[in-house]
Amino acid sequence: MNYQDLIQNMMPHTFHIPVLGLGYSIDTPIKVAKYGISSVASIVDDELIERMRVHYARQRGEDHTPITKSEHDYRSRRITAYLDLMHRIVTEEFEDLKTQPFGTGSDIDRYFSLLPETSELKHRYEAMLAMPDNAEKTAESSALRALIVPGSIDVNIMSKVDKMNSDAEGNPLDDIHTDALAALRGFALSKLSSSIILSAGMNPHLYSYLEAFTDFFPDSEGNFRKKVILKVSDYRSALIQAKFLAKKGIWISEFRIESGLNCGGHAFATEGNLLGPVLEEFKNRRDEMLTELLALYESALDSRGIALMRVPRVRISVQGGIGTAAENAFLLEHYGIEATGWGSPFLLVPEVTNVDETTLNELATADSDAYYVSDSSPLGVLFNNFRNSTAEKQRLERIAKGRPGSPCHKRYLVSNTEFTKDPICTASRQYQQLKIKQLKALDPQPADLQMQIDAVTEKLCLCDGLSTAALIRNHLIKPRENSAVAICPGPNLAWFSGTYSLDEMVGHIYGKIDLLSKNLRPNMFINELNLYVDYLKKDIERHTTALSDKKAKYFSKFRSNLLEGISYYKKLIPEITNQTVAYRQEMMVQLEALEGKLS
Structure with missing residues (x-):
């Protein structure tokens, strides 16, 4: 077809x-x-x-x-x-x-x-x-x-x-x-x-x-x-x-x-x-x-x-x-x-999604450094986070005040029973205080104690944070409710600047207009490959002091899959005929550079 x-x-x-x-x-x-x-x-x-x-x-x-x-x-x-x-x-x-x-x-x-x-x-x-x-x-x-x-x-x-x-x-x-x-x-x-x-x-x-x-x-x-x-x-x-x-x-x-x-x-x-x-x-x-x-x-x-x-x-x-x-x-x-x-x-189309004005303004002007893959989720799964969100700022403020963690009201992500009979959330104040106390009591204290504490306090309340903007936009937020907003845009959003109408965004999707005309952006496959190479590099760095045979095999398989993917993309480039020759040549240069990082 x-x-x-x-x-x-x-x-x-x-x-x-x-x-x-x-x-x-x-x-x-x-x-x-x-x-x-x-x-x-x-x-x-x-x-x-x-x-x-x-x-x-x-x-x-x-x-x-x-x-x-x-x-x-x-x-x-x-x-x-x-x-x-x-x-x-x-x-x-x-x-x-x-x-x-x-x-x-x-x-x-x-x-x-x-x-x-x-x-x-x-x-x-x-x-x-x-x-x-x-x-x-x-x-x-x-x-x-x-x-x-x-x-x-x-x-x-x-x-x-x-x-x-x-x-x-x-x-x-x-x-x-x-x-x-x-x-x-x-x-x-x-x-x-x-x-x-x-x-x-x-x-x-x-x-x-x-x-x-x-x-x-x-x-x-x-x-x-x-x-x-x-x-x-x-x-x-x-x-x-x-x-x-x-x-x-x-x-x-x-x-x-x-x-x-x-x-x-x-x-x-x-x-x-x-x-x-x-x-x-x-x-x-x-x-x-x-x-x-x-x-x-x-x-x-x-x-x-x-x-x-x-x-x-x-x-x-x-x-x-x-x-x-x-x-x-x-x-x-x-x-x-x-x-x-x-x-x-x-998220940059106000008539379609619920993004509060403060967060919308931050998204509309943020550069690529504001978007990052984090360990913020209590689920223990990687989470695309936004550094400029009010929830992230609140998290850091609470740490500075010696009260890390969040009150846990909705309890959708409770899973940890390390300290309690009933599951609690790793983003909760209860869990983080108990875990930090446990870490500080270790004797002798590990050299990476602060790194371990930072890993604990990185967890963010998503149950409240990911729903708050909808309450703010619809004027439903209550006086004593937490108004900090968490948001999880993909890194691709860094290439969009400003806010748009539904007609403009749909027009962009179908090629009627180009909302990225002022921004030189790598191909989506290259962007994903960059993310994977960075992810692998950071994961290897985390395990340099204690690399098990199982983890070593995992890294080898990961690297092999990336190299096979690069080989696939090199063969694919000539078939991307709806792009210019210069665009395809640049894709090849970028692939070879990433291939070099993996060698």
Whole structure:
């Protein structure tokens, strides 16, 4: 299938807006779905979700009675109620858009103007506008109204953010009330017909729970009311997870490939498996994967008495570090994927995401040094951090005052039982004070004591920090609430300066305008490779004094994968024909320089 066919088979855009933190895209579907743009909201933080639901319900004059924590299954019910509210809002606004007059600069005109130039719908729209006012024009305008569809209201769960919960009396609740399962249930019971994106690795407990809901199985016509998307960073893990689910009769409708390091949020560094070679493997083994999964899936459906009416579709998309229209088009054309994800750049689009004014101004003017991969996450996973955030400044202020750590209210990331019977969060003040006390009591004190203490105090409260901006932007922050904002943009955002409208950012994605025209930026593959080389170098430095055989083998494999990736890119460069000769020559120079660093 060529690029033109892909465009015509995608309805209506070839990009989506991935999940952005806990709060940055919490209501993005309300803002963009009516224009046919799909986006993803996190359903981890039910407290934020409930406050946003009450906020929007109050605006609309609907019942906004809070769903309190004292109520049964409150987490799931909050999520269902909010998703149903978003569904109502988007449906109503889209139906209103469809009735608006053409050619007056209304939202329906904006819908078509945002489409890529290769869109058949857009061509028909422009031809319709040029028609004389007659019955043919009226018929064509009616046909166009019937053809447009809203963007999808998709949701995201970090699979392993799945703590056990207790009732008001402290009694452990059943397994179905863990955080991840309750969130899944909230989506499954909603009125949405959309997708759930499962990220951050495999959780068999959660994956098995998908079987409990008929919406994830095909109906009599072979359609899914709710689809499952896996966010992955390599082919092997994608296949393992998809086979596990296929054996249970759950189909993966999309593999959403994300760069291991050149992305926003949590970064799951692979063993040097670079994005280009990963995409190549998916491209070459796509049919093989489909055949293997389909055999398992058919058998599972047959055991359930479900007839497979037709072979279900599998989409492949990619995200993480895409920055130009040329890169976007090359990914679609060369790797035969259906869509790309553009996340961090939309943090600079105030009408789309919830970024408070202070943080927005910092993002709009920050240079590359402000973006870094950190150990800030209590999950123990690499985290893309922003040095200029108010949460990072607050963290340092608390350390200076001798009170490191944060109050722990939401407890989504509690996991440590080193000092307590019940799990606590490593970003909490309780844990950090206990850990520092333990380290200082060591006799003799290690030479790297301060380094160990710094590693403890680097942890940052993400439960509050990643949702605060949404509260500030919607005027929901309470007087005594912590107003420090954490944000997790990908390093690619350093190349964007200023703030933009939705039309400008979409225009940039499709090549109508160039928002980076004043900034010379390396290719996205080179940017990711740089991140991996730096990551490997720092990891080796951390283990120079005590290098185990296992770690030495890991470093050797990592380096080998990077060198193989460089070799792949050298062969790929001549095929990047939508860039200039000078651009391709510079890519080769940069690859050779990075190759030298690894030798």
